[in-house]
Amino acid sequence: MKSLITLLNGKTIPVIGFGTWQAPNGQITADAVKTALQTGYRHVDAAAVYGNETFVGKAIKEYISESGVSRKDLFVTSKVWNTERGYDKTIAAFHKTLKDLQLEYLDLYLIHWPASYSQFKNWEEINQDTWRAFETLYSEGLVKSIGVSNFYVSHLESLFKNAQVQPMVNQIEIHPGQNQKEVTDFCRQHQIAVEAWSPLGTGRLLQNEILAEIASRYGKSVAQICIRWSLQNGWIPLPKSITPERIKQNFDVFDFEISKDDMDIINNMPYCGGSGLHPDKIDF
Numbered sequence: 001m002k003s004l005i006t007l008l009n010g011k012t013i014p015v016i017g018f019g020t021w022q023a024p025n026g027q028i029t030a031d032a033v034k035t036a037l038q039t040g041y042r043h044v045d046a047a048a049v050y051g052n053e054t055f056v057g058k059a060i061k062e063y064i065s066e067s068g069v070s071r072k073d074l075f076v077t078s079k080v081w082n083t084e085r086g087y088d089k090t091i092a093a094f095h096k097t098l099k100d101l102q103l104e105y106l107d108l109y110l111i112h113w114p115a116s117y118s119q120f121k122n123w124e125e126i127n128q129d130t131w132r133a134f135e136t137l138y139s140e141g142l143v144k145s146i147g148v149s150n151f152y153v154s155h156l157e158s159l160f161k162n163a164q165v166q167p168m169v170n171q172i173e174i175h176p177g178q179n180q181k182e183v184t185d186f187c188r189q190h191q192i193a194v195e196a197w198s199p200l201g202t203g204r205l206l207q208n209e210i211l212a213e214i215a216s217r218y219g220k221s222v223a224q225i226c227i228r229w230s231l232q233n234g235w236i237p238l239p240k241s242i243t244p245e246r247i248k249q250n251f252d253v254f255d256f257e258i259s260k261d262d263m264d265i266i267n268n269m270p271y272c273g274g275s276g277l278h279p280d281k282i283d284f
Contacts, residue, residue: 001231001254007168008191011145013108014075015231016251017043019197019240025052032242033059037067037074039248045171045195045238047079047112048097057101076103079112079149082284085126090133094142109134109143110171114155116280124158135165145169149197150279153186171195174235176205176226177272184235196230199237201273210269214262221249228253229266 004012018036023029029052033044037059046056064071078101084093094109111134115126134146147169148159159167170187174180174196187194200223205211211222218225223239227250230237239250258266 005193005234005236007145007193008166009145009168011107011168013145013169013193013236014041014043015236016041016227016253017045017075017077017195017236017238018247019045019238020052020056021045021047021050021197021240023050023052023240023242025055027055028242030055030059030062032244032247034063035244035247036251037063037069039251041251042073043075043077043236045077045197046097046101047081047110048084048093048100049079049081049112053078053097053100057103061102071103075107076101077108077110078106079110080130082113082115085111085115085130087129087133087136090130091136094133094137098142105141106143108145108147108169109137110147110149110169111151113150113282114148114152114279116155116282118280119283124161127155127159128162131159131163135163138165147171147192149195150277152183152279155279156183156186156190156192166190167192169193169195171197171238173198173275173277174230174237175199175201175273176208176211176229176266177201177269178274179233179267184233188234193236194234195236195238197238198275199230199239200226204273208269208272210265214258214265217262218256218258220253220256223250224253225258225266228256228258229263232258232263233267 018041078097115123145168147167149171
């Protein structure tokens, strides 16, 4: 399996990333990120709303200084939060994130959630104005690739109407029991790479009997099966943990392959383990 995926603009992204959602704002997060980088992760997924970017940035800076690994060998993502949508606010939010992370550029910047019709009459205009800011940052070289998160087909089609640059990535909730076929098929057709947040169903899938039985056949954990399943479907999983042992285990997924029969079983699992969050129904 390749370690990198080539995006629509020719840039590459590591096939697995380290998630920082729900990691506390403190040294524990810095330690977790550094452990991930020492383990072999080269892709860190952050966001302003996670409230921990200063410690994510601290870990990245220290790791580069101590390891001799170059900044260009790392892939760092962040996201603009819902309260900062719109052209001017997005530009300002980006520069705050860059400062908090102590970086000169980002590898990927995402719109965290689309503005939706259930909240805004002018939802399309809001998303398009935000995307214009992304295109500006991209043209200035401050971000190497741009994309979206939690966008369904209707949001993507709307964005396409006025976009000068097409999104290169869409990060959505994907795990066994929620494979988001409609949007992943659409992304595949339009060469948009798909990232999987909550690839373990935020932990809820770890007791699933179907996955436990499959995991036992490979001598792997359920978490490793979930992550490997994402990889074999061509998605980029973003597992998160602050436990060193689990951080390492979640990265140890390149020495086995799930059979076609087992992939089919997992692909056809009924809905389970989802967050219940829908971009057109959120109230934040």
